[in-house]
Amino acid sequence: MSVLVDIQHVSKQYKEAPRPAVSDLSMMIQKGDVFGLLGPNGAGKTTLISMLCGLFPPSSGKIYINGHTHETHSRESKQVIGVVPQEIALYPKLTAWENLMFLGHMYGLKGASLKEKIKENLSVLGLEANMHQKIISYSGGMKRRVNLIAGLLHDPQLLILDEPTVGVDVQSKQAIIDRLKALNREKGMTILYTSHHLEEAEDFCNYIAIIDHGKLITQGKTKELIAENNSSSIEEVYLKITGNNFRDK
């Protein structure tokens, strides 16, 4: 396997924050991995993902996406990435079809191939019958499924998922996870997944990294990580490493 994401000694210090959000963090994501990025609230996950997506640069260190940095090759780096934010990043007064057509065009797709891709994804995730309804009329699970499709339209090499199954019913959650597994298996899509559902992460991810206070605490293949820490689950490993204290600000 080759490296898709290479994070080298990355730090991020916000101007008014007392300590860095991310501190000298290094790790690699191999092509084809389903990489679980876990950590308590305020651990630095969102900051790290934002830097991976090129929203802002690190204060120090380098991030390589498929061999390119956002600073020198923003277009090439961004073309590799698909993002599924935690929020339902859709226009509620547009239909699912209109939302996906708009986002597809923004990814540079067009014509019959875009329409085919949208139809295929809607069909796989059980939304074909409702595709001309406004998003505002959708249930939480339906919105999450459209939110996922929006990140998949341009067949990204790296799909970044921020809590993709939060607040959805079991059926929708299963549909989303099944679709992601299929994409990883059939297309070799690399997935970076963050969640507080540790059981879901253990089932879904083949590789897990746990960060806290902006630092990488541990990382490894899921099963090896459980074994190395003499635990029975990732949740047990997580609590051993990050402790039981609340992380209120």
Next chain:
Amino acid sequence: MKLLYSLYKEYKVLIRDKAGLAITFIMPTVLILIMTLIQDSTFKSVNESSVPLLFVDRDHDSLSETLEKYITNSKFFLITKKQLTNAEVKKEIAQGHFFIGIIVPENTSKKLRERSTARVAKLLNSFSGDTTETAEKTDTSMIRLNLFFDPITKKSFKTTISNSIERIISQIEMQGMVSALNDKMRESFPDANPSPMENTPLVSVTEEYASYNNSTIIPNAVQHNVPAWTLFAMFFICIPLAGNIIKEREDGSAFRLLTMPGSYFIVILGKLLTYTIVSLIQFALMLSVGLFILPLLGMPQLNIGDNLPLLFLIALSAGLAATGFGLLVGTVATTHDQASLFGAVFIIILAAIGGVWVPTFVMPDIMKTISVISPLNWGLESFYAVFIRNSSLKEIWPEILKLWLFFLATITGAYLFQKYKRLK
């Protein structure tokens, strides 16, 4: 293609936002209708005829008849004739039924004739050395007419009215003197057959509005309110636009768009173009209100001059300035409430300063000086120039340039603020 789809998306979002549409199109229409109807009488009192005047004629002779004829012909007053006592006249004026009351006392004409004859006789007698005869027999004191004014009448307006009436009376007085002189001359030269003396004015004043292309259009409530409230509505677009930007930021759409190669710039450009087009549609709609709806309500029709391309350029410049401001508000404000409050208050202040509510030509000097800082004033002055003075681009380019500079300053400000936040 990306830009076209971005425009299409903004169009769809806008067309399905009922509240946004109401703010964008219905609010300015209602404002124009209400404000024009409210301000019509105020503008008329400054500009047009129909100052209500109560005329009490107790003379019923040549002076009162001539005075009434002159007042009617001046087309400045709306005369109502009544037979009332002085106290009743005062009451009518005090109650606001009339701006002015004129009472012509009994025998005024008779007294004028007697006094004119006496003065002429005195003058002619002075040539023969007799200076006492007529003065002893006739009362030559001033004849007094009573004028009553509404207490709310401004001093300058009162002076104008008084001067007009005094001018009319002077003419009547002069005619009386000429007539008396004529009679005396006939007495002195009974066999002569003189031609009648011409009494037409020897000097007349030509008044003309100093406008281009010989246009003499007087500003009225329609010509003020239509462009004024159209500009207000154009700038009010900053609220839905800022809200649109903030909503995209809050729901993660901006995050997603920022992760796409080159797309966020296209999306922002799409927003700027869409909202600028909306502001042009607003402009066309408001012009239609001035051209077709207001006349149906008894208001004058909006005169838009004959330079439509220049009107389009002014509207485009104002629309860009407004959308640029909306972009800046949407970038700087962190919440929808903040953007709505700040945007609304700021636009209301700029509108007040810029002469939207109260035209700058009735503002005190200090406010006239301050008004030039408002982009709404730049737009309004440009519209006035085209509607009222038929100006060309040569005369209004500084105002247009200011609007474009404001647009560039706001989008640069938004870009720099976004960059600052990104690096923070």
